[in-house]
Amino acid sequence: MPPTESDEVGPGGVGGRPSSESTDTEPESPTPKDSGDDAVPKGEGVSTEKGDAAAAPLPRGEAPGIRFEKVIKRFGHNVVLRELDFTVGPGERVTLIGPSGSGKTTILRLLMTLEKLDEGLIWIGDETLWHMERGGKRVPANQKHLHEMRKQVGMVFQQFNLFPNMNVLRNLTEGPVRVLGLSRDEAVERAKGLLDLVGLGDKIDSHPSQLSGGQQQRVAIARALAMQPRVLLLDEVTSALDPELVVGVQDLLRDIARQSDLTLLCVTHEMTFAKDISDRVLMFDGGQIVEEGPPDQIFGEPSEQRTRDFLQAVLAS
Amino acid sequence: MADVLDSYNQWLDGAWLTIQLTIFGGAVALVLALVFGLAGTSRHAWVRVLNRVYVEFFRGNATLVLLYWFFYALPLVGLRFTTMFAAILALGLNVGAYGAEVVRGSINAVPKAQFEATVALNFTPYQRMRRVLLPQGFALMLPPFGNLIIELMKGTAIVSLVGLVDLTRVSKNIQGSTGETVAAFTVVLVLYFVIAQVLQLFVRYAERRVDRMLGRRMPTEPSLGTIAAGAPGAGVGG
Numbered sequence: 001m002p003p004t005e006s007d008e009v010g011p012g013g014v015g016g017r018p019s020s021e022s023t024d025t026e027p028e029s030p031t032p033k034d035s036g037d038d039a040v041p042k043g044e045g046v047s048t049e050k051g052d053a054a055a056a057p058l059p060r061g062e063a064p065g066i067r068f069e070k071v072i073k074r075f076g077h078n079v080v081l082r083e084l085d086f087t088v089g090p091g092e093r094v095t096l097i098g099p100s101g102s103g104k105t106t107i108l109r110l111l112m113t114l115e116k117l118d119e120g121l122i123w124i125g126d127e128t129l130w131h132m133e134r135g136g137k138r139v140p141a142n143q144k145h146l147h148e149m150r151k152q153v154g155m156v157f158q159q160f161n162l163f164p165n166m167n168v169l170r171n172l173t174e175g176p177v178r179v180l181g182l183s184r185d186e187a188v189e190r191a192k193g194l195l196d197l198v199g200l201g202d203k204i205d206s207h208p209s210q211l212s213g214g215q216q217q218r219v220a221i222a223r224a225l226a227m228q229p230r231v232l233l234l235d236e237v238t239s240a241l242d243p244e245l246v247v248g249v250q251d252l253l254r255d256i257a258r259q260s261d262l263t264l265l266c267v268t269h270e271m272t273f274a275k276d277i278s279d280r281v282l283m284f285d286g287g288q289i290v291e292e293g294p295p296d297q298i299f300g301e302p303s304e305q306r307t308r309d310f311l312q313a314v315l316a317s
Numbered sequence: 318m319a320d321v322l323d324s325y326n327q328w329l330d331g332a333w334l335t336i337q338l339t340i341f342g343g344a345v346a347l348v349l350a351l352v353f354g355l356a357g358t359s360r361h362a363w364v365r366v367l368n369r370v371y372v373e374f375f376r377g378n379a380t381l382v383l384l385y386w387f388f389y390a391l392p393l394v395g396l397r398f399t400t401m402f403a404a405i406l407a408l409g410l411n412v413g414a415y416g417a418e419v420v421r422g423s424i425n426a427v428p429k430a431q432f433e434a435t436v437a438l439n440f441t442p443y444q445r446m447r448r449v450l451l452p453q454g455f456a457l458m459l460p461p462f463g464n465l466i467i468e469l470m471k472g473t474a475i476v477s478l479v480g481l482v483d484l485t486r487v488s489k490n491i492q493g494s495t496g497e498t499v500a501a502f503t504v505v506l507v508l509y510f511v512i513a514q515v516l517q518l519f520v521r522y523a524e525r526r527v528d529r530m531l532g533r534r535m536p537t538e539p540s541l542g543t544i545a546a547g548a549p550g551a552g553v554g555g
């Protein structure tokens with residue numbers, strides 16, 4: 001594999017994708033990707049009311065879909081996902097809801113390769129995440145395959161997980177420089193754009209420990225976006241925040257969701273936020289999907305008793 | 318007492334040898350600790366076995382016996398070292414085994430969430446270690462490293478048994494030549510103590526630097542006085 005090169009996303013490259021994304025994946029081309037040509041005009045729509053969006057490289061363009069095929073995940077004897085099937089369309093924004101322990105986090109962690117898949121297939125675009133082709137056969141993925149596949153996926157954690165041994169700027173540039181191969185100047189430019197986007201342009205030299213929880217989570221969001229993922233995973237990203245900080249981060253994520261073409265998988269207990277951000281809601285229980293539909297339907301007139309019980313319990317809390 | 322202090326040249330030479338053994342032995346120990354400690358965190362079982370073998374063997378043997386091996390036994394099978402080199406090797410191998418456990422334990426003690434963040438950013442295994450786990454683990458290693466370097470410094474006293482003239486040997490020589498037993502052994506006591514305090518000062522300084530890197534301290538240069546007073550708190554949480 002050639003090292004990543006990202007000339008197309010220069011400092012001003014509004015929403016272009018690193019050209020490497022197309023070269024790297026050419027052999028087994030996961031998603032239909034025409035060229036960078038149509039990414040650029042789309043990118044013009046990225047301007048935001050936060051201003052100064054010229055340098056904010058929100059991912060635009062071909063996002064891959066996701067498909068779980070008879071996915072089984074066990075922890076010891078505890079079968080968490082039982083032959084789970086579901087599909088998320090390219091660029092679709094989906095919220096996962098369900099009782100505690102139903103496996104929502106596990107689904108996101110499988111997609112981020114933080115948990116190993118036991119059985120079944122997970123597709124990202126036209127490629128399987130945990131398997132690769134070898135001599136016409138499907139074999140377990142090696143590190144290199146996982147590394148290639150992870151380029152498309154980003155994740156924001158409940159507890160932010162910023163690197164305490166780096167300041168805010170380095171948290172944002174370390175990945176782009178070391179993993180994507182950007183020059184330091186390009187990475188700094190991108191980081192500044194993203195920090196402006198999340199409203200923390202003045203915190204660039206701060207240390208994570210000097211930031212509030214809400215600010216740390218904004219930095220973590222910017223850090224994930226700096227890698228220009230096409231699939232973004234959000235696992236209860238506001239549930240570790242003080243109540244007064246929740247809305248700000250949710251507003252930010254809603255803006256990002258609307259202005260980008262990311263495929264979004266979001267786990268949240270906040271129903272208003274879920275309505276705002278998602279095209280579709282999946283209700284999980286017992287390792288299976290109980291019900292799915294547009295947010296209005298699931299939250300308004302759920303057809304399953306288990307969904308009604310769950311929503312009641314969430315509202316009560 | 319005056320006789321004892323008159324031989325300050327001998328004292329200085331002895332102290333210098335002790336310091337040299339400490340520095341070179343410490344350097345060997347540090348390298349071995351990092352190499353075998355990192356091996357202990359490997360995904361591959363056979364690499365971890367290397368760590369176990371090294372740690373158990375060299376931690377479980379008396380440094381003096383190792384020294385006797387390098388000094389008396391190995392030359393018989395054709396492996397010859399200078400006495401100084403044999404001493405550095407014996408000290409480094411022994412303390413390195415303890416250090417390897419410190420390195421392994423510290424890296425494993427870095428919160429799992431940090432590792433997961435490096436995976437989410439698609440770092441390679443080397444980058445995960447080099448950019449995140451090792452720097453954060455280093456903060457946890459420093460206090461035990463401080464203990465080990467002082468242990469090593471005191472352990473250098475064994476070289477007097479293979480003919481090297483270190484601080485301990487000098488004190489014995491001077492006690493013999495002047496007959497001032499109390500004075501001679503008091504001076505050597507003080508000298509070891511002073512060397513240990515200087516080593517401790519270096520470790521404290523390093524702790525300060527690391528604390529600053531982790532954002533646990535204001536970005537100002539600490540004064541010597543505050544370094545010597547020690548740093549409050551520890552851990553990577555900050």
Ligand SMILES: Nc1ncnc2c1ncn2[C@@H]1O[C@H](COP(=O)(O)OP(=O)(O)OP(=O)(O)O)[C@@H](O)[C@H]1O
Nearest residue numbers: 075076078080098099100101102103104105106107
């Ligand atoms: N590392 C692990 N080892 C063992 N069991 C685990 C592990 N991670 C998750 N589980 C189990 O898997 C099940 C699903 O956990 P998961 O975290 O995916 O649930 P969740 O839907 O995210 O719940 P919550 O709403 O509380 O976050 C739980 O029963 C949990 O105990």
Ligand SMILES: [Mg+2]
Nearest residue numbers: 104105106236
């Ligand atoms: Mg969860």
